[in-house]
Amino acid sequence: MPAIAEPYRIKMVEPITMTTREQREAAIRAAGYNTFLLRSDDVYIDLLTDSGTSAMSDRQWSAMMMGDEAYAGARSFDHLVESVRENYGFPLVCPTHQGRGAEHLISKILITPGQHVPGNMYFTTTRVHQELAGGTFHDVIIDEAHDPASRHPFKGNVDLDKFQALIDEVGADQIAYINVAVTVNMAGGQPVSMANIRAVREICDRYGIILWSDATRLAENAWFIQEREDGYAGRPVAEIVREMLSHFDGITMSGKKDCLVNIGGFLAMRDEAILTKARELVVVYEGMPTYGGLAGRDLDAMAVGLREALDDDYLTHRIGQVRYLGERLQAAGVPIVEPIGGHAVFIDAAAFLDHLSQDELPAQTLAAEIFLDSGVRSMERGIVSAGRDADGNNRYPKLELVRLTIPRRVYTNSHMDVVADSVIRVFQRRREIQGLTFVYESPTLRFFTSRFEPL
Numbered sequence: 105m106p107a108i109a110e111p112y113r114i115k116m117v118e119p120i121t122m123t124t125r126e127q128r129e130a131a132i133r134a135a136g137y138n139t140f141l142l143r144s145d146d147v148y149i150d151l152l153t154d155s156g157t158s159a160m161s162d163r164q165w166s167a168m169m170m171g172d173e174a175y176a177g178a179r180s181f182d183h184l185v186e187s188v189r190e191n192y193g194f195p196l197v198c199p200t201h202q203g204r205g206a207e208h209l210i211s212k213i214l215i216t217p218g219q220h221v222p223g224n225m226y227f228t229t230t231r232v233h234q235e236l237a238g239g240t241f242h243d244v245i246i247d248e249a250h251d252p253a254s255r256h257p258f259k260g261n262v263d264l265d266k267f268q269a270l271i272d273e274v275g276a277d278q279i280a281y282i283n284v285a286v287t288v289n290m291a292g293g294q295p296v297s298m299a300n301i302r303a304v305r306e307i308c309d310r311y312g313i314i315l316w317s318d319a320t321r322l323a324e325n326a327w328f329i330q331e332r333e334d335g336y337a338g339r340p341v342a343e344i345v346r347e348m349l350s351h352f353d354g355i356t357m358s359g360k361k362d363c364l365v366n367i368g369g370f371l372a373m374r375d376e377a378i379l380t381k382a383r384e385l386v387v388v389y390e391g392m393p394t395y396g397g398l399a400g401r402d403l404d405a406m407a408v409g410l411r412e413a414l415d416d417d418y419l420t421h422r423i424g425q426v427r428y429l430g431e432r433l434q435a436a437g438v439p440i441v442e443p444i445g446g447h448a449v450f451i452d453a454a455a456f457l458d459h460l461s462q463d464e465l466p467a468q469t470l471a472a473e474i475f476l477d478s479g480v481r482s483m484e485r486g487i488v489s490a491g492r493d494a495d496g497n498n499r500y501p502k503l504e505l506v507r508l509t510i511p512r513r514v515y516t517n518s519h520m521d522v523v524a525d526s527v528i529r530v531f532q533r534r535r536e537i538q539g540l541t542f543v544y545e546s547p548t549l550r551f552f553t554s555r556f557e558p559l
């Protein structure tokens with residue numbers, strides 16, 4: 105893919121911290137070897153997450169200055185609705201403070217306790233809200249998604265046979281909805297093809313099953329369709345997004361990714377009945393239906409950002425930067441998830457530290473080691489993130505990954521070189537690295553606040 109320079113120029117900078125090895129050793133110990141518990145000031149290049157860490161544009165900041173902070177009926181809400189209608193094609197919108205706020209509402213609205221919710225691989229907050237609403241998640245992603253080395257171009261695809269088998273097993277009336285994430289975060293930022301979306305739609309129409317999408321990284325998904333799917337080369341991403349979303353009954357959206365904002369989210373849908381229920385719940389958990397836990401200025405920033413995120417040049421650079429980092433690691437023999445995803449490079453920590461058992465927490469260990477080496481912060485996406493099942497046993501995911509997550513419009517490829525050099529250094533001395541063990545395990549979403557120590 106032709107590398108392109110940043111399709112923007114820098115107007116403001118934020119100094120970042122250069123640390124010594126001693127400072128980093130003290131910092132990671134104080135953080136219990138959990139990169140989530142590091143202080144921002146101790147982090148040099150922050151690749152923990154692409155969620156809420158994007159740089160906003162001058163157009164977004166100026167839109168914020170015009171934010172309408174009226175408690176009810178704010179113009180800012182109208183601006184968001186107009187932008188969602190124009191760019192996503194959904195007429196109805198319910199704002200929430202961020203994506204999990206939307207997941208909370210839609211889980212309560214669509215799930216009757218005891219029902220089943222199929223989806224293309226789990227995501228942590230999505231699954232926990234489905235379970236809290238009494239649903240049972242079923243992974244219906246294609247098998248290739250669980251194989252880091254598989255180069256399937258659309259590893260996010262739903263396995264139609266698995267979906268059909270679940271329908272046959274539990275009955276269509278026991279399926280609350282199917283949730284199709286675009287892209288699939290935990291599989292390595294992997295896309296879903298348009299053909300697969302259409303095929304899932306056909307099954308849902310046959311059985312009257314609601315087809316919902318976690319559209320958090322929809323722009324990146326559309327860019328991969330443009331790059332890889334027959335018939336879409338040269339089609340603008342904005343057009344592909346409209347076609348993708350035309351097949352869904354609604355979406356949960358974390359604006360903190362592909363709407364380029366630091367906080368924000370929403371539900372978007374076609375069915376007035378779902379909107380009515382969302383409005384009844386949003387006033388309890390988020391705020392008035394016209395602000396949903398956000399300031400008016402946040403709604404305006406999201407209205408502008410969701411449009412900017414669909415720009416082809418922006419996406420070519422953004423995904424090109426992720427690919428640049430991934431290809432540097434590949435060239436050095438570092439095992440990563442292939443194909444390289446849209447928002448992050450996922451290191452295969454199981455292969456990287458193949459002398460450690462999964463119970464020795466390879467991904468948690470590797471994230472701590474990379475920080476110690478360079479001050480680069482990454483995120484564990486393995487056994488710690490997978491948590492425990494209903495019986496209290498550890499889940500053992502096939503993917504034991506460390507995610508190097510690239511914020512949008514923040515770092516240059518010089519920073520990517522620092523990251524690559526650091527990971528390669530750790531890779532060269534990988535045999536010296538020992539595992540970690542829990543010293544404190546939090547009961548829910550344990551990866552956020554648990555603490556560890558070296559074995």
Ligand SMILES: CC1=C(O)/C(=C\N=C(/C)C(=O)O)C(COP(=O)(O)O)=CN1
Binds near residue numbers: 152285
């Ligand atoms: C695919 C997907 C996500 O990736 C997601 C949040 N992701 C985070 C925080 C991440 O670091 O990947 C969420 C939750 O969004 P939220 O962080 O509550 O705005 C929903 N779906």
